[in-house]
Amino acid sequence: MKISEMSKRSGCxxxxxxxxxKEGLITAPARTEGxxxxxxxxxxxxxxxxxxxxxxxxxxxxxxxxxxxxxxPSTPCETVNVMIDDHLNVIETxxxxxxxxxxxxxxxxxxxxxxxxxxxxxxxxxxSPNSNHSVxxx
Amino acid sequence: MKISEMSKRSGCxxxxxxxxxKEGLITAPARTEGxxxxxxxxxxxxxxxxxxxxxxxxxxxxxxxxxxxxxxPSTPCETVNVMIDDHLNVIETxxxxxxxxxxxxxxxxxxxxxxxxxxxxxxxxxxSPNSNHSVxxx
DNA sequence: TTAAACTCTATAGTAACTATAGAGTCAAGT
DNA sequence: ACTTGACTCTATAGTTACTATAGAGTTTAA
Ligand SMILES: [Zn+2]
Ligand SMILES: [Zn+2]
Ligand SMILES: [Zn+2]
Ligand SMILES: [Zn+2]
Numbered sequence: 001m002k003i004s005e006m007s008k009r010s011g012c013x014x015x016x017x018x019x020x021x022k023e024g025l026i027t028a029p030a031r032t033e034g035x036x037x038x039x040x041x042x043x044x045x046x047x048x049x050x051x052x053x054x055x056x057x058x059x060x061x062x063x064x065x066x067x068x069x070x071x072x073p074s075t076p077c078e079t080v081n082v083m084i085d086d087h088l089n090v091i092e093t094x095x096x097x098x099x100x101x102x103x104x105x106x107x108x109x110x111x112x113x114x115x116x117x118x119x120x121x122x123x124x125x126x127x128s129p130n131s132n133h134s135v136x137x138x
Numbered sequence: 139m140k141i142s143e144m145s146k147r148s149g150c151x152x153x154x155x156x157x158x159x160k161e162g163l164i165t166a167p168a169r170t171e172g173x174x175x176x177x178x179x180x181x182x183x184x185x186x187x188x189x190x191x192x193x194x195x196x197x198x199x200x201x202x203x204x205x206x207x208x209x210x211p212s213t214p215c216e217t218v219n220v221m222i223d224d225h226l227n228v229i230e231t232x233x234x235x236x237x238x239x240x241x242x243x244x245x246x247x248x249x250x251x252x253x254x255x256x257x258x259x260x261x262x263x264x265x266s267p268n269s270n271h272s273v274x275x276x
Numbered sequence: 277t278t279a280a281a282c283t284c285t286a287t288a289g290t291a292a293c294t295a296t297a298g299a300g301t302c303a304a305g306t
Numbered sequence: 307a308c309t310t311g312a313c314t315c316t317a318t319a320g321t322t323a324c325t326a327t328a329g330a331g332t333t334t335a336a
Contacts, residue, residue, distance in 0.1 A: 088244065154324065
């Protein structure tokens, strides 16, 4: 199978597949005489695995680590579990930050209605320093 | 005042200030004989404004637009209000995506406890294709 | 006068790709 | 045999908003 079929079957874009190869997440496949990449059906699994991990926003370096672990089947898997815990923490921190942002924006928005001029815009006023309606205020 | 004091007063890093100048968000200031940037106290306002906008995660291009509008004081401000609405929508979309991620990760995590080997890791199994415990399931 | 602290420009790096250019390959139809 | 279209190749630039660094010059204080 050539790269475009592999792309469809694994869910990874063609460029992503080539990129993963360059980054060492998958090994370079055989080539046709014309230098086209040629994959066997085994490789679908690995690329699909990568794709699943990306869907959880695991970084390529984390995924690489997981792939390395998979080649050591009898190792204890605690590293994996810890990685997911850590990753979840990162996501939750990001989530908390975004929620603060959302809250700030929701407070900011009603400072202005649609019928003012720029120099009377309550939003711009709140964004300006020396304002007692600061963005970061409770 | 030289750049490091401006940095402290505005909350922008020195590199960020130079970057904003290069990107045209602030105009190039006067220079000393020795070629050091020299700012007056007026410029604090503009940089603080930029900093406040960045705290809301507005992009530099959005901020640039806001700064341009500020030089047209009698224009209607609806553009500003719409920008905040749009930006809030972007943030809320991102938030919803992150919440899905969080939920997936929270479901994934308890598939494995600490005492298994890699080839029996419930997390790795769920991340693998052909698994009936897929990451994207319910 | 020399050392510390500051500033300058220019450049590389960040993450994970996407998009593009320019060239070659392959299969089908005429 | 020839051409067309679809596919693939490599290499490179672009994305965002900076941070970090190198190597050089400036300023200030001891
Ligand atoms: Zn992570
Ligand atoms: Zn307004
Ligand atoms: Zn925005
Ligand atoms: Zn496990």
